[in-house]
């Protein structure tokens with residue numbers, strides 16, 4: 001075999017590191033649930049995406065300052081290979097930038113905290129660019145997949161058909177090189193396993209228990225609102241009466257000391273917001289609730305013992321237009337005369353990582369009680385915290401928006417909240 005002229009060590013490390021991250025990032029992008037239940041996956045996706053951006057800028061700098069081996073091939077295929085490489089550089093930088101643009105212009109204004117540690121500021125772009133950024137992000141992803149197919153096909157063609165040892169140019173030389181490659185592969189497999197296990201395990205383990213508690217809760221809520229469907233007295237013993245939740249909690253959590261500790265109560269401070277966004281024939285309808293309140297008992301260090309209840313005065317919903325607000329109060333929407341209040345009560349709260357939490361609970365709205373997940377972050381320390389969070393609600397499940405006036409209205413309604421709380 002002829003002597004191989006290789007890429008520099010830095011170029012090889014960056015090539016494979018970025019290739020690995022990109023493959024995982026595209027898969028995660030397509031796989032993550034596109035609602036608030038995917039909050040943790042979104043945050044991970046954004047963190048890896050910004051890491052790819054940083055590494056790609058380093059790689060671009062490296063490419064400009066370090067010589068690369070002369071091309072093996074001229075002619076049309078040589079030009080195609082060059083075009084694919086150039087396309088990859090554009091992709092590696094444009095992809096994270098469009099992702100960053102799409103979260104910066106999202107009306108929901110969800111904060112990004114990279115790896116749960118570093119807050120990522122929004123880019124100064126208007127909400128009007130949201131759709132463009134979203135489409136660009138999706139189409140670029142498909143463009144990346146096409147480049148990948150061409151690139152790998154080219155590499156395999158060289159390896160198997162032309163037999164010109166091109167692959168060796170992008171691999172390390174000798175024993176040390178093979179050890180580095182093997183080490184990299186082990187780290188890669190470890191990381192992929194970690195991501196996939198980390199993503200699925202908590203959800204699965206809480207499902208059955210959560211469904212049970214949600215059922216019990218649904219009956220309690222029905223009673224409290226005078227909507228008595230049954231009068232068995234065992235319903236009187238529910239979860240919320242429990243001051244020391246040891247029995248309920250210790251099946252799921254193996255931390256008796258933290259579970260037994262009384263979580264502190266937090267008072268919601270004035271000035272917070274509770275907003276909702278619905279999409280009507282593609283256009284965003286932004287509204288808010290003026291009156292809502294809540295009881296929060298939670299130790300941020302031991303969220304499993306938290307008990308949170310939020311009550312929303314539905315008649316205080318406003319879209320900023322008197323006609324539409326009247327419609328919201330009417331029978332097709334909230335029917336506030338019969339169902340003045342929506343109540344969300346937590347059933348299982350857990351920390352996703354750092355200051356990010358996920359809370360399963362039961363939402364009772366317009367006579368229907370269903371499980372509903374909320375995600376939120378806590379900023380600050382001591383006895384004052386800033387809470388920001390969101391949820392995606394399936395309005396059809398609660399029969400909100402039934403008549404012809406709701407035609408064109410998307411089923412998913414995004415709800416976001418932000419407030420300060422003190423203990």
Ligand code: HEM
Pocket residue numbers: 015018019020022023063068071072081084085086088089148151152155156166167168169170
């Ligand atoms: C998403 C994944 C990948 C990306 C983004 C990517 C990107 C790139 C880029 C931009 C170059 C040009 C390097 C430069 O001149 O600066 C390159 C070269 C190369 N890549 Fe990849 N690559 C990926 C995956 C792969 C895979 C899976 C293989 C092997 C099957 C591979 C094999 C090679 C080889 C052999 C070269 C050197 C080509 C030459 O000597 O002209 N790449 N890659």
Ligand code: HEM
Pocket residue numbers: 022025026027028029030034042045046047048049050052053092095096097098099100101102103112134137138141
């Ligand atoms: C190279 C880096 C990246 C790659 C390869 C990538 C890939 C993807 C893919 C394949 C999707 C699914 C598209 C769809 O189903 O419509 C997606 C969605 C998304 N990405 Fe990225 N992404 C990257 C970086 C980022 C960054 C840096 C951010 C934000 C800071 C971001 C935010 C998002 C969001 C919010 C969505 C969901 C969009 C929606 O609601 O449809 N991405 N990404």
